[in-house]
Amino acid sequence: VVAGPGDDCAVLQPRKGTRLVATTDALVEGVHFDLSVSRAEDAGHKALAANLSDLAAAGARPRWFLCALGVPRVPRSLWPVLLGTARALGSGMARLARAQRIALVGGNVTSASGWSITITALGEARTPLSRRGAKPGDVLVLAGAVGSAALGLRLLRGDPAVRDAGGEAENLATGAARAAIGAQLRPRPLVAAGLAAAPFAAAAIDVSDGLLKDLSHLLRASRCGAEVDCARLLRSPLVRKAEAALARAGKHRYALSLAGGEDYALLFAVGEARLRGLLAALRKTGVAARAIGRCLAGRGVTLRDGKHELPLPERTGWDHLDL
Amino acid sequence: VVAGPGDDCAVLQPRKGTRLVATTDALVEGVHFDLSVSRAEDAGHKALAANLSDLAAAGARPRWFLCALGVPRVPRSLWPVLLGTARALGSGMARLARAQRIALVGGNVTSASGWSITITALGEARTPLSRRGAKPGDVLVLAGAVGSAALGLRLLRGDPAVRDAGGEAENLATGAARAAIGAQLRPRPLVAAGLAAAPFAAAAIDVSDGLLKDLSHLLRASRCGAEVDCARLLRSPLVRKAEAALARAGKHRYALSLAGGEDYALLFAVGEARLRGLLAALRKTGVAARAIGRCLAGRGVTLRDGKHELPLPERTGWDHLDL
Numbered sequence: 001v002v003a004g005p006g007d008d009c010a011v012l013q014p015r016k017g018t019r020l021v022a023t024t025d026a027l028v029e030g031v032h033f034d035l036s037v038s039r040a041e042d043a044g045h046k047a048l049a050a051n052l053s054d055l056a057a058a059g060a061r062p063r064w065f066l067c068a069l070g071v072p073r074v075p076r077s078l079w080p081v082l083l084g085t086a087r088a089l090g091s092g093m094a095r096l097a098r099a100q101r102i103a104l105v106g107g108n109v110t111s112a113s114g115w116s117i118t119i120t121a122l123g124e125a126r127t128p129l130s131r132r133g134a135k136p137g138d139v140l141v142l143a144g145a146v147g148s149a150a151l152g153l154r155l156l157r158g159d160p161a162v163r164d165a166g167g168e169a170e171n172l173a174t175g176a177a178r179a180a181i182g183a184q185l186r187p188r189p190l191v192a193a194g195l196a197a198a199p200f201a202a203a204a205i206d207v208s209d210g211l212l213k214d215l216s217h218l219l220r221a222s223r224c225g226a227e228v229d230c231a232r233l234l235r236s237p238l239v240r241k242a243e244a245a246l247a248r249a250g251k252h253r254y255a256l257s258l259a260g261g262e263d264y265a266l267l268f269a270v271g272e273a274r275l276r277g278l279l280a281a282l283r284k285t286g287v288a289a290r291a292i293g294r295c296l297a298g299r300g301v302t303l304r305d306g307k308h309e310l311p312l313p314e315r316t317g318w319d320h321l322d323l
Numbered sequence: 324v325v326a327g328p329g330d331d332c333a334v335l336q337p338r339k340g341t342r343l344v345a346t347t348d349a350l351v352e353g354v355h356f357d358l359s360v361s362r363a364e365d366a367g368h369k370a371l372a373a374n375l376s377d378l379a380a381a382g383a384r385p386r387w388f389l390c391a392l393g394v395p396r397v398p399r400s401l402w403p404v405l406l407g408t409a410r411a412l413g414s415g416m417a418r419l420a421r422a423q424r425i426a427l428v429g430g431n432v433t434s435a436s437g438w439s440i441t442i443t444a445l446g447e448a449r450t451p452l453s454r455r456g457a458k459p460g461d462v463l464v465l466a467g468a469v470g471s472a473a474l475g476l477r478l479l480r481g482d483p484a485v486r487d488a489g490g491e492a493e494n495l496a497t498g499a500a501r502a503a504i505g506a507q508l509r510p511r512p513l514v515a516a517g518l519a520a521a522p523f524a525a526a527a528i529d530v531s532d533g534l535l536k537d538l539s540h541l542l543r544a545s546r547c548g549a550e551v552d553c554a555r556l557l558r559s560p561l562v563r564k565a566e567a568a569l570a571r572a573g574k575h576r577y578a579l580s581l582a583g584g585e586d587y588a589l590l591f592a593v594g595e596a597r598l599r600g601l602l603a604a605l606r607k608t609g610v611a612a613r614a615i616g617r618c619l620a621g622r623g624v625t626l627r628d629g630k631h632e633l634p635l636p637e638r639t640g641w642d643h644l645d646l
């Protein structure tokens with residue numbers, strides 16, 4: 001960083017031989033976070049994590065970020081409250097930034113109708129991955145568990161369908177429930193996994209909108225179809241219990257893990273010949289990963305549950321505009 | 324651009340030997356633009372222009388931008404209206420992008436409580452300028468006129484103080500009034516002027532919050548003071564008339580040009596020895612420029628009006644949080 005915050009512009013000097021990777025994502029109060037149930041620190045963390053997850057899927061090393069903050073208009077007497085919230089947002093962001101060794105290089109504060117955090121993250125990669133590049137026959141590999149973030153949101157909201165999932169889920173203080181809530185409030189971007197996978201994978205995407213939705217983005221960009229064996233999905237025991245309870249209530253048997261969203265797992269397509277290399281590289285990063293299916297010629301996604309075919313869920317994922 | 328929109332990340336390959344310059348700015352409906360008086364095309368234009376102006380002040384050549392769009396939550400029946408507005412925002416942005424030969428490389432759409440446009444612009448510069456670097460004795464050079472955008476806003480709002488400024492201002496159809504409204508709705512970022520000035524200037528800032536406010540940002544970063552001769556400011560005849568009318572109503576004699584904001588003029592500090600070179604380089608770009616004052620040892624700004632000392636205006640500029 002040649003020049004950072006305090007000016008209108010940041011000045012950056014990328015290394016030679018690498019490519020600069022840029023992504024932008026906005027979090028809006030009332031849509032992506034809710035300051036009545038989550039702390040401002042969590043919202044700051046999550047805004048940055050969502051962007052780092054996009055860089056991770058590109059196989060890029062995060063380096064810098066810019067943050068545009070929208071602050072609600074309130075009477076002057078309430079400014080100290082705003083300042084406290086802004087500081088907390090910043091400290092959540094700063095802690096993750098330090099852990100990932102990245103620098104805030106620019107920002108902007110404006111008044112708005114409510115809180116919003118728009119982050120642009122910049123990273124470097126030698127061979128960036130994108131959604132394009134998967135071919136029929138490629139194996140689909142999922143790094144990280146799915147369903148926990150959606151379960152965490154339901155637990156926070158006291159959703160009765162999930163409260164009935166078992167004794168454990170009822171008690172928010174259990175380790176398993178707290179892990180699900182943590183996955184929702186403070187997701188961990190799988191940066192090291194993305195870097196490790198980049199030399200092996202043909203295409204990649206992060207699971208932010210829901211596994212099926214993000215898979216369909218990857219397939220559309222790569223012009224192929226796929227089949228997925230849901231029995232291979234990495235799910236916590238509590239997610240399994242909650243999904244079983246939801247299934248008894250008539251929902252899809254993998255409602256949370258297929259369509260839940262906000263897991264920030266990584267989905268890769270990899271040629272058969274490079275599959276072992278990819279799995280070994282991911283194992284070294286300590287992130288659980290598993291082959292969950294395969295790309296096929298044609299269009300669309302077929303679901304299986306072991307040997308049985310499974311219908312698609314009605315709701316395939318999270319669409320912020322689908323309210 | 325190696326990969327652009329359609330993926331979560333853009334992949335960029337900057338040229339060797341240059342530095343990457345990044346800036347982010349948000350425009351929020353009800354704060355920075357008002358869809359009841361300005362067209363969505365204008366809002367799209369202005370959001371991008373504000374960011375390009377920051378790059379211009381850094382002496383950077385704009386190359387790429389990312390756009391995060393906040394879209395209000397409305398019933399499904401109103402979605403076609405939203406789509407029309409979003410298209411219009413996009414087309415205003417696209418026209419300016421084409422004119423400046425820059426590419427949209429990434430974006431994000433989210434629902435929010437109202438319209439907002441957050442742009443991150445990236446450019447390249449060999450020797451980027453910043454707010455730091457001005458020294459006592461440096462000459463302050465203003466490129467571009469000031470006061471017109473603030474006058475345009477008052478004309479759009481039918482402000483009686485300005486309506487009384489003279490026969491011309493009363494009629495929004497006159498060329499002079501339309502120019503002021505254009506300066507407000509579709510500001511022109513002085514990109515070529517910034518590039519031309521970069522080899523000569525010691526420090527620079529764009530005049531987005533108001534000349535006095537932005538000057539004070541530059542002086543604080545450079546740790547010096549300044550004196551400015553207001554008689555040297557570039558003001559349109561209609562701004563002069565409007566300021567004279569405002570002065571008769573007890574306001575500061577340079578209320579619009581010192582504190583109006585949104586002019587997107589450029590303010591440079593330049594060593595005496597390089598002043599002629601700077602002015603000649605600016606002249607070639609077709610942008611009017613003039614020495615308006617000088618940096619001094621110490622702190623604070625002293626205003627003159629030719630030979631007479633002038634008080635500072637009560638309101639020194641635009642503060643989005645000061646409502």
